[in-house]
Structures are given as C-alpha cells and as structure tokens.
Amino acid sequence: MKLLVTGGAGFIGSAVVRRAIAAGHAVVNVDALTYAANPANLDAVASNGRYAFEHVDIRDRAALDRVFAAHEPDAVMHLAAESHVDRSIDGPAAFIDTNITGTYTLLEAARSYWGGSRDRAGRDFRFHHISTDEVFGTLGETGKFTETTPYAPNSPYSASKAASDHLARAWGETYGLPVVLSNCSNNYGPYHFPEKLIPVVILNALAGREIPVYGQGINVRDWLYVEDHAEALLTVVTKGRIGESYNIGGDAEATNIEIVRRICALMDEMDPAGAPRERLITFVKDRPGHDLRYAIDASKIRAELGWRPSVTLDEGLKRTVAWYLENRPWWQAIQERGYKLERLGLKAAG
Template identity: 65%
Template sequence: MKILVTGGAGFIGSAVIRHVLAATDHTVVNVDKLTYAADLRSLEQADATGRYAFEQADICDAAAMQAILQRHQPDAIMHLAAESHVDRSIDGPGDFIRTNILGTYTLLDAALGYWRGLAGTKAEAFRFHHISTDEVFGALGDTGQFVEDTPYDPSSPYSASKASSDHLVRAWQRTYGLPTVVSNCSNNYGPYQFPEKLIPLTILNCRAEKPLPVYGTGSNVRDWLFVEDHAAALALVLTRGGVGQSYNIGGNSERTNLAVVETICALMDRLRPRAGGASHRDLITFVTDRPGHDFRYAIDAGKIRDALGFTPSVDFEAGLERTVAWYLGNEAWWRPLVDRQYGGERLGLAGARKTAVR
C-alpha cells in the first residue's frame, strides 16, 4: 500500500510515518508545507527505508495537490495537515480558516477527481482518512464523555475550523461517494512535539528554571494520549475502519492541567534536580486564563476498542517519563526551535499585551 500523509513533518504526522515505516511494508509520501511547527529532522531515518518520499507543498494549492496525486498514485490519504494551536488561533484565526477549512476542501476536491479516475479494486480499496480532534465537541462538565455522535459545539477558532473540516469530509462521502473515514483524538504528547504545547513547554522551562505558566487555577481537565499509541490507532482506522464511520481515540488518562505540570515537576526533581534541593514545583505560576477555555474533555473510546481492537499500550505516567527523558536527552532537536522560532512567549490573549515566559 502507498499512503499519502499530509502534514507528515508535524508532531502527529511524523509519528504516523515512523510507525507505518517501522511496522509495515507500506510506502509513504509525505506532503508538508513546512510551516513553523514542521520539522523534517523528526524523520531522519525515513529515507533509509527506501519506502519514503517527500513533497513540499501547500494543501491549499489545488494544482500541486492534483499533480502530487497523479505522480504518486496513492492507495490512501491520511490528512493531518492543519494549524493546531488554540492560542495561535485566538491571535490569528485567518491561517486556521485557510488551512483547516479551505485546505481540506482543496484536498478533498483533488482526491475526488483522483479517485474517480481509479478503476476496479484500486477504487474500491481507496480511503481518505481525516484526522481531527475532540475539541470539536466543545466542553464537558464534571461528568460524561464524548462519543462519536456527540453534537458539535466548538469554542475556539481552532476547534471551529476543525469542526468545519470534519463536516466537509462527511459531506464529500455522502454527496459524492468519496470513501472517507474520520477520527477524533484527545490531547497528544510525546517526543518531537513543538515546544509551544503544555508538556514540552513545562519540561523546557523546568530545565531552564523559568516560570511554569498554568492557566487560571489549573483545574481544566484533558485526556492524554501518547503519540505513538495514536499513530498505531490511526493505522488501524485507515486499514480497517468502515467507510463513512468516525472513531474517537483516547488515552484513558484524564488529568487536570495542574496535575500534569506537578507530575512533570516531580519527574524533573528526580531526573534533573535543582541546585540546593529546591523543587521544580516552586516555579509554578498561575496566569490569566485563555479566552473561551473549555473546562473538560474526556473520550469514550469504546467503539474503536470493540470494532478495531485498539486500546492504549502506554499509561500516562510511563509515557510522561519517556517524554521528559527524551527532551532532556535531545537538546540538539529542540534548542534551534527555542532559539529561533518560539522562546516561550504567552500566546492567545486576544490582542492583550503579551509577555514572554522568562
């Protein structure tokens, strides 16, 4: 099988490519625009497999998408290319509308034309897998979980743009017959994540003994999914998921944001102690909450467990320790990002004054 992966130089996309190349004999074509959060260094071993190709292109470029599909003739598309940081969507929603909505439309249109040109078993086996987020469902209270048919209620420009792209994918299946499948995941974490997100930012600020920003009171709850588990689940959805179906993918690991930060601090106290025996917890700083900050996300992953046999293999504590150890041992990967692209400044204040986290 030849799989075209959009956004394959990003955090989740690169994990998907590493998984596919290591666990199968499939060929992968990586299509990525190489925006700020993309990094081909996350795929340094891919070329050596002889089953990997890279195309630098924008999914909003219709001619480029059509040409790439014709040139590579994939058997499936895994669509991960997206702007993904909620805080950035608050400050600059236009990029999210362009990439996540218009880009998905452009890719769907190109995929439909390509699929209509296929014949026989190749046409029957073709799949368009759209990878999305649980944030499209909005916020939960203290109880309950998102299921596949939970009504959409997005809160941020990011989640609204992803909800729009989900609807487009389903419409292309129902209207035009394009064989699509959708998955919605909870918060991912693990190696190679761009340092603007909570877990890598906390690790790197601990290492530098900078303040550890926690929004509001830190009581917001997220379900955490180790990125390598997510990659394995996505491969199952692509190859065994039903056309027109959607699958929620979660890690069964609900934690408050404050608990996540405190767990990282405890790991850092053990793996890289501060001078004088001080705790990294002393660096925790509560900051003004994000506008429209959803209170709680939680995934009911019963469908993917029962239908496809997927359950997460990495529990949160073990996955977080692996992640902390990876960042401590891979400064050569993250240091250029911190020095040149993102130094820890606060984003998502909706036009208010921003201060760097120093």
C-alpha cells in the same frame, strides 16, 4: 499499502510516518513545512526507499494533482492543520485558510484522483480525515464524548476543525468518496513542538524559568501518548469502516495542574536542580473561552478494531521527559530559530 500523509513533518504526522514505515507501508509525506513542521522529526526514515517527501501546500490544487498522479496512493491520511488554540485566538484567518480551504482542496484533489479513471474508481481507496475532540466543546464534571456527541466548538481552532470534519463527511455522502474520520484527545510525547503545555513545562523547568499555568489549572484533558495515537490511526485507515468515525483517547484524565506537578517531580528526579521545580509554577490569566473538560469514550474503536492505548500516563510522561533531556539539539535548534516559549492568545482578552 501506499499512504499519502499530509502534515507528516509535524508532531503527530511524523509519528504516523515513522510507525507506518516500520510496519512496512510506503509513505508520501506532503507538507508545507510551516513553523511547527520539522524535517528532523523524520531523520530515522528519510533514507528509506519506501519514504518520499513532497514540499507542497494542501491549498495548492495543481501541486496536489501532480502528487496524486505521480505517487498513486492507496489512502490519504489528512493530518495537516493549524492546531494551536492560542494562535487561533490571535490570528484565526490562518486556521480558516488551512483547516477549511486546505481540507476542501485536498478532498477535491482526492475525489478527482479516485474517480478520475475507471481503474481508480474500482480501487480500494480511502480518505482518512484526522481531527480533535475539541470539536465537541466542553464537558461538565461527568460524561464523555462519543461519536454521536453534538458539535459545539468554542475556539477558532476547534471551529475550523469542526468545519473540516463536516466537509469530509459531506464529500463521502454527496460524492461517494470513501471517507473515514477520527477524533482524538490531547496528544503528548517526543518531537512535540514547544508551544503546548507539556513541552513548555519541561523546557521552562529545565531552564529555571516560571512555569505558566492558565487560571487555576483545573481544566481536565484526556492524555494520549502520540505513539499510541499513531498506531490507532494506522488501524483506522486500514480497518475502519467507510463512513464511520472513531474516537481515540488515552483513558488518562488529569487536570493541567496535576500534569505540571507530575512533570516537576520527574524533572527533580531525572535532572536534579537543587530546589523543587514546583516553586516555578505561576498561575496566569486564563485563556479566553477555555474549555473546562474533555474526556473520550473510546469503546467503539476497542470493540470494532481491537485498539486500546498501551502507554499509561505515568509511563508516557516519564518517556517524554527523558526524550527532551536526551535530545537537546532538537529543541535547541527550534529556540535558535527565534521561538522563545512566549505566551499567545491574549489579544482577545485585552
């Protein structure tokens, strides 16, 4: 199968590209190479004859039409998005532009490609729209998100992703575009751009800097190892039923403070510093509109497609810490470009 992957130089996208190439698929990576994208994420596959890169913004319809015509993909896996909640609080416009307008433009390009000729209209083509559990809002102490949970986004980021989900579904219902959707829980693992919780904790702990924890650290997330997610996404794009959505979770709930303490303990074990890293934990002002808890019910994808996570949270965190310790040039290059692990998302809070 030839896959057109948008955002393939990003964290999750690059994991999908690497896994797809390893599974024997051909991949066309469409990426605008914005701040969180990193071509180094794809060094392992860059010279593979089944891999192609197109430096294209998904808002550029003419460029997308050219890419579709040149490569004739069998499926689209749409991962390109602005994804950091804190950044969306400070600057929501980019999220509206990329996540909503960009998705609309890509859907229209895919619709034109798929239905533009008699030959293509009869092909087994599909458009896989990849999203987040954050579109469902927040949970209390009990319950889990299912595929039928009402949408209730609470941040500019999650609202923009909710809108893109609705666009994808509507293009399936109105125009017959063969759409399948998935919503995932919090990803973590190698190649994670250092602005999200886990890489920030690792790098601050390594440098002996304060480790910021929002509020009291009681917010709960379901943690999904990125390689497991990549495998799930390839399962959905190849086997998922058209018109359906699938929730993908790691079955690994933990509070933020639990995650931070586990990482500190791993750092003390794997890179001793002479004093416990927990001393660096600093509770800071909470994020505006911070959702209390996310949890995924992934029974549908297990029952229908046979996928389940294979990496436990303990094993995934150990692998992740080891990767950052063993791949210092990767994150040092990001820091040298000017990224200093600064706190974002406080403008709305004054």
